[in-house]
Amino acid sequence: MPEDLAEVYRNTYPALVRFLYRKVWDAERAEDLAQEAFTRALVHRPENTRGWLFVVAANMARDEARRAAREKRHLTLLKSEPEAVHSAPEDEIDADTQRTRVRAALEQLTPRDREALLLWDAGMSYDEIAAQTGLARGAIGTTLARARRRLVEAYDAGQEGGQDVARG
Amino acid sequence: MSHVDEGTLHAYLDGELPSGDRAALEAHVAQCATCRAALTDERALRDRASAVLGRARPRERPAPPFEQIRRTPARHRWHVRMPFAWAASIALALGIGYLLRSPNQSVVASDQQGPTAEPTVVATNRTTGAPRQEQKAAAPVQARGTRRTTPAPADEIDRVRESRAPASDVVASAEARNSASSPTPAARRVSDSVGLVQLNDSLLRERLKTAHLETVVVTGAAVPAAAKSERGATTGWGGISRDVARSLLGQQPVGLPGLPIRAIRRGLGNGAVVVEQALDSSSVIQIIQRPAGSELRDSLSSGFGARAYRERADHLLARFIGRLRVEITGPISVDSLNRLLEQVQPLP
Numbered sequence: 001m002p003e004d005l006a007e008v009y010r011n012t013y014p015a016l017v018r019f020l021y022r023k024v025w026d027a028e029r030a031e032d033l034a035q036e037a038f039t040r041a042l043v044h045r046p047e048n049t050r051g052w053l054f055v056v057a058a059n060m061a062r063d064e065a066r067r068a069a070r071e072k073r074h075l076t077l078l079k080s081e082p083e084a085v086h087s088a089p090e091d092e093i094d095a096d097t098q099r100t101r102v103r104a105a106l107e108q109l110t111p112r113d114r115e116a117l118l119l120w121d122a123g124m125s126y127d128e129i130a131a132q133t134g135l136a137r138g139a140i141g142t143t144l145a146r147a148r149r150r151l152v153e154a155y156d157a158g159q160e161g162g163q164d165v166a167r168g
Numbered sequence: 169m170s171h172v173d174e175g176t177l178h179a180y181l182d183g184e185l186p187s188g189d190r191a192a193l194e195a196h197v198a199q200c201a202t203c204r205a206a207l208t209d210e211r212a213l214r215d216r217a218s219a220v221l222g223r224a225r226p227r228e229r230p231a232p233p234f235e236q237i238r239r240t241p242a243r244h245r246w247h248v249r250m251p252f253a254w255a256a257s258i259a260l261a262l263g264i265g266y267l268l269r270s271p272n273q274s275v276v277a278s279d280q281q282g283p284t285a286e287p288t289v290v291a292t293n294r295t296t297g298a299p300r301q302e303q304k305a306a307a308p309v310q311a312r313g314t315r316r317t318t319p320a321p322a323d324e325i326d327r328v329r330e331s332r333a334p335a336s337d338v339v340a341s342a343e344a345r346n347s348a349s350s351p352t353p354a355a356r357r358v359s360d361s362v363g364l365v366q367l368n369d370s371l372l373r374e375r376l377k378t379a380h381l382e383t384v385v386v387t388g389a390a391v392p393a394a395a396k397s398e399r400g401a402t403t404g405w406g407g408i409s410r411d412v413a414r415s416l417l418g419q420q421p422v423g424l425p426g427l428p429i430r431a432i433r434r435g436l437g438n439g440a441v442v443v444e445q446a447l448d449s450s451s452v453i454q455i456i457q458r459p460a461g462s463e464l465r466d467s468l469s470s471g472f473g474a475r476a477y478r479e480r481a482d483h484l485l486a487r488f489i490g491r492l493r494v495e496i497t498g499p500i501s502v503d504s505l506n507r508l509l510e511q512v513q514p515l516p
Contacts, residue, residue: 006234013231027226038237095223102224121221126184141184142175145210148217155220 008049009038012123016057019122023061024068025103033060051128054119058132105154113147120144172196172203177210408432410515413441420514422489423455429515443515453498453505455512460493485509 013034020030037056046052106114112133119129130137172180172193179185180193197203413421413432416439421432427445430452435442440458447453485505486495489512496509 009231009234009237014228017226017231021226022221022224027229030226031229035232035237038234042237098223102220105220106224117217117221120182121218126179126182139175141177141179141182142173144182145174145178145213148178148213151220152213152216 005038005041005045005049008041008053012050012053013038015122016053019054019118020057020061022103022106022118023058024064025099029064033057033064036060050124051131054122054124054128054132058115101155101158104158105151108154109147109150113143113150116140116143117147117151171200172206174206174210177203177207178214180207181211181214408434408441413443416441417457417492418459419490419492422457422492422494422512423515424453424508424511425513425516447498447500451499453496453500453508456495456497457489457492460488460491487512489513 016034016037017027017030020033021027024030024033034057037053037060040056041049041053044052106117109117112135115133116129116135119132124132126137126140129135129140135143176185176189176193180190185193197207408416410421410432416434418439421441421443423429423443424445427447430444430446431442433442433444434440435456435458437458440456443455443457444452445455485497485502486493487509488494494509494512496505496512498505498508500508
């Protein structure tokens with residue numbers, strides 16, 4: 001069994017980090033949570049490890065988001081303004097802006113559409129997404145089609161309108 | 169066959185259409201221009217969405233070896249949080265001490281920085297070996313678990329003080345007053361060699377079950393002590409107003425004119441008041457004052473903590489000002505404390 005998990009780890013870890021990153025928007029935190037998920041998998045030895053990992057990761061990210069919301073006030077107090085103004089290289093600022101825009105666009109999606117899209121992007125199959133989200137398998141294609149369309153529209157709108165869509 | 173809906177097109181593009189449906193779709197698209205166009209559009213949309221998502225990727229970093237994950241189930245987190253666990257232990261001690269404080273027996277929390285002027289104030293231990301041994305040699309009585317009751321010769325004080333100077337850790341010692349007249353072996357062992365590292369949660373809790381936490385003395389060694397003085401000065405413990413202090417003492421509290429007052433607190437024993445004043449941003453001295461002849465000694469005539477306090481008081485520099493017995497302590501040399509004590513007078 002540990003060998004299986006090692007295999008899953010090799011194949012899934014980057015996708016899990018990516019999935020988590022688009023939920024917590026902090027690369028290190030995403031890595032921490034991904035490792036934590038695997039650590040829990042070692043203890044629980046679930047049947048369907050990959051699916052289980054993503055369920056656990058989604059839950060952890062949700063808890064994280066709640067906690068972050070609680071601490072938001074403190075963070076805004078602690079976060080110093082100059083950070084963004086710092087003379088970061090052009091392309092870094094670019095990457096930052098784009099990330100912010102993608103994040104804002106993702107936030108325009110309904111939670112279910114967003115979840116389906118992120119799971120698909122993390123390499124999950126329709127069956128796995130259906131199991132995870134509770135959607136009928138036959139509805140996944142439609143859900144993804146809608147999610148993709150809204151994402152692209154919101155992203156483009158953000159690019160044109162700038163701050164209109166990217167609401168902080 | 170009617171036109172293909174977008175969901176089916178996406179499932180097809182995602183390779184998730186069952187093979188039968190797949191063949192049917194391909195056959196239809198081959199002869200339906202509308203669906204062909206739609207398929208092209210949806211493919212573009214799908215690629216576009218992937219590209220957009222791809223702009224929000226974390227930096228790709230290699231996964232840590234699986235073995236590392238296996239070896240660190242949850243323990244890692246505790247390891248990181250150990251310092252907080254210690255902080256929590258101390259906070260617990262302070263908190264319980266505060267809660268157990270009765271109106272007539274208030275808690276003194278004194279916070280000192282730097283090498284203390286009175287080396288035998290509290291049972292402290294350094295984790296470094298050599299200074300500890302020197303201290304032990306200088307005070308063989310302490311090694312037996314009883315506390316030294318006579319002042320150390322001046323050169324010995326100096327030696328001990330010097331030996332403490334390089335240490336930069338903070339040592340906290342919780343003095344518990346047992347209901348029994350002598351400390352339990354465990355308590356003695358702890359009081360004798362208590363260091364922050366050794367005073368763990370469970371031990372502390374065990375002691376608190378049977379003991380009344382009376383004084384908590386946090387002693388810092390010679391380090392840049394801005395943070396520590398901050399803690400000493402800003403804790404709200406027993407903070408009282410000037411008026412309350414006046415009514416407790418029966419006269420104006422005394423202090424050093426010209427130095428900013430960081431806090432006025434209720435001290436140990438009836439009517440005792442502690443005035444804390446800042447020498448500079450990192451040193452706070454405490455001026456402990458009580459009406460002369462007040463029942464401090466009586467109220468603390470027995471018990472482990474009482475003895476500790478008494479010894480402590482013995483080594484404080486003291487003088488009488490008007491009807492007040494005034495003691496001074498702080499993170500500076502005995503000479504300096506003496507000089508400061510001479511300047512103490514009723515605060516304007």
